[in-house]
Amino acid sequence: MAAAVTAAAPPNLTSPRFHGWREKPTFSLSPTTLRFFRNPSRTKHLTQVLALVDEQQQQQVSFTEEENSLVEALIGIQGRGRSASPQQLTDVERAVQALESLQGIPDPTSSSLIEGRWQLMFTTRPGTASPIQRTFVGVDFFSVFQEVFLRTNDPRVSNIVKFSDAIGELKVEAAASIKDRKRILFRFDRAAFSFKFLPFKVPYPVPFRLLGDEAKGWLDTTYLSQSGNLRISRGNKGTTFVLQKKTEPRQRLLSTISTGTGVKEAIDEFISFNQNKGIGEPELQEGEWEMLWSSQEETDSWLENAANGLMGKQIVKENGQIKFVVDILLGLKFSITGTFVKSGTTTYDITMDDAAIIGGQFGYPVELESKFKLEPLWYRTEVRWANQTDRRSKFQVISKAIRKGETSIFVGNGVSLGALK
Known part of the structure; x- marks a missing residue:
C-alpha cells in the first residue's frame, strides 16, 4: 500500500548521539519478499517482533491483485480502523472503491x-x-x-x-x-x-x-x-x-495484539514453522521500527521499568548505531543510544550507554548502561516508488535478544531510514 512518509527536522541536542531522530512516519507494509532466519535457542529472551507469518495458513489464502491492495491497506491499521491515519483511510477507501467498481x-x-x-x-x-x-x-x-x-x-x-x-x-x-x-x-x-x-x-x-x-x-x-x-x-x-x-497471517498477528492475549504463543508457533527455512545470513536491518505492543519483565533500572508498556521506536543505522526512543508523558521522551557489533553468524552484541530524558530542544543525561545480544530470526521487505524522488522501503522483521535472563516482547512495523531523509 502506498503511504505518505513525512519527517520534521530534528532539534540539535546536547549529545551528538541524540541527533537524527525524526517525527513518527505514516506507513504500512506490503508482501513480496520473504527471508527466514534461524530458530533461536530456548534461553529466556527479549524478543522483538514486527510481523508474523503462519506459512501453512498463508497458502490457504489467495487474493486477486485488487483484493490484495485492500488487504495490504488493512494490515497497517490497528483497531479495525479506529487508529487509522487520514492517509490510511484514503488508501482503504480507494481500494474499496476499486473493488466495488469490479462488482x-x-x-x-x-x-x-x-x-x-x-x-x-x-x-x-x-x-x-x-x-x-x-x-x-x-x-x-x-x-x-x-x-x-x-x-x-x-x-x-x-x-x-x-x-x-x-x-x-x-x-x-x-x-x-x-x-x-x-x-x-x-x-x-x-x-x-x-x-x-x-x-x-x-x-x-x-x-x-x-x-x-x-x-x-x-x-x-x-x-x-x-x-x-x-x-x-x-x-x-x-x-x-x-x-x-x-485472514492473512499478519492480520491474525495484529488481531492477537489487539486482544492482548496469546502473542508469545503466536511467536513460538511462527518460529516452530520456520526453524528450518533460513535463507542466507541474517543481518540487522537498517530502518526505523515503530512499536505496536510490548510486554517486558522488570530489570535493575527504574527508568527502564517505568518505560515498560509504553510505545516507542527503535532506530538502526548503517554506521553501527542503534537507538530506542519511548514517549513518556507531556511531550517527554526517553532516549537511549548505543552501538551494535556482529558477534556471530546470527547474533549481534548490543551496548546501550547514552541515555537521556528529552523535552523539546533539551536533553537531561541519565546514567544507564545495558548490554545484550540480538539475533534476527525473520525478515521481509518491499521497495516501492510513489514517484521518481520518493523511494520507500517497508520492512517487517522478527528478532530475539538475550539479556540477563530477562524476557520481553516488542511488536511493531518498520520503514527504511532512506524514506525519511
Whole structure:
C-alpha cells in the first residue's frame, strides 16, 4: 500500500548521539519478499517482533491483485480502523472503491458464498451508528464476527463478539430477508452470552421491541469475491464494513495484539514453522521500527521499568548505531543510544550507554548502561516508488535478544531510514 512518509527536522541536542531522530512516519507494509532466519535457542529472551507469518495458513489464502491492495491497506491499521491515519483511510477507501467498481459476484445475496462466519477487519464509525451497531464496531479488544445464513427456514444475520476461546462470546441475532440481489433487510430480536464455563446461555438484556427503528436496518453487499473470502458491505447508517472468512497471517498477528492475549504463543508457533527455512545470513536491518505492543519483565533500572508498556521506536543505522526512543508523558521522551557489533553468524552484541530524558530542544543525561545480544530470526521487505524522488522501503522483521535472563516482547512495523531523509 502506498503511504505518505513525512519527517520534521530534528532539534540539535546536547549529545551528538541524540541527533537524527525524526517525527513518527505514516506507513504500512506490503508482501513480496520473504527471508527466514534461524530458530533461536530456548534461553529466556527479549524478543522483538514486527510481523508474523503462519506459512501453512498463508497458502490457504489467495487474493486477486485488487483484493490484495485492500488487504495490504488493512494490515497497517490497528483497531479495525479506529487508529487509522487520514492517509490510511484514503488508501482503504480507494481500494474499496476499486473493488466495488469490479462488482465481483454479480448477485451476492443469491450466492452461497455469502453464507458463513465472517471476521470484521475494518469499519468506518459514523456518529449516527445505532446503539446495537456501536456495541460491536466500538469493541477493539475482542474479535468481531458476522454470521450470514439466508437459505434456512429462519434466515438470520448475527453479530458476534468473541472474548476468547476459553471464555466465550456475545451473539446478537437479527431476523433477515433478501430484498434484492445486493440488499439484506434485518431486525434484531434476540441476544445472549455463551460462556464456556456455563452449560446454558445468559440473555443479553436489550429491549429490542422498545428500540423501534434502531433495531432494524439493511446491509448492501457491494463486493463479494469470486473465492468467497472477501466481502465489502455498506449499512443503512452509512457504515462501510470489510470482512473476511480467512485472514492473512499478519492480520491474525495484529488481531492477537489487539486482544492482548496469546502473542508469545503466536511467536513460538511462527518460529516452530520456520526453524528450518533460513535463507542466507541474517543481518540487522537498517530502518526505523515503530512499536505496536510490548510486554517486558522488570530489570535493575527504574527508568527502564517505568518505560515498560509504553510505545516507542527503535532506530538502526548503517554506521553501527542503534537507538530506542519511548514517549513518556507531556511531550517527554526517553532516549537511549548505543552501538551494535556482529558477534556471530546470527547474533549481534548490543551496548546501550547514552541515555537521556528529552523535552523539546533539551536533553537531561541519565546514567544507564545495558548490554545484550540480538539475533534476527525473520525478515521481509518491499521497495516501492510513489514517484521518481520518493523511494520507500517497508520492512517487517522478527528478532530475539538475550539479556540477563530477562524476557520481553516488542511488536511493531518498520520503514527504511532512506524514506525519511
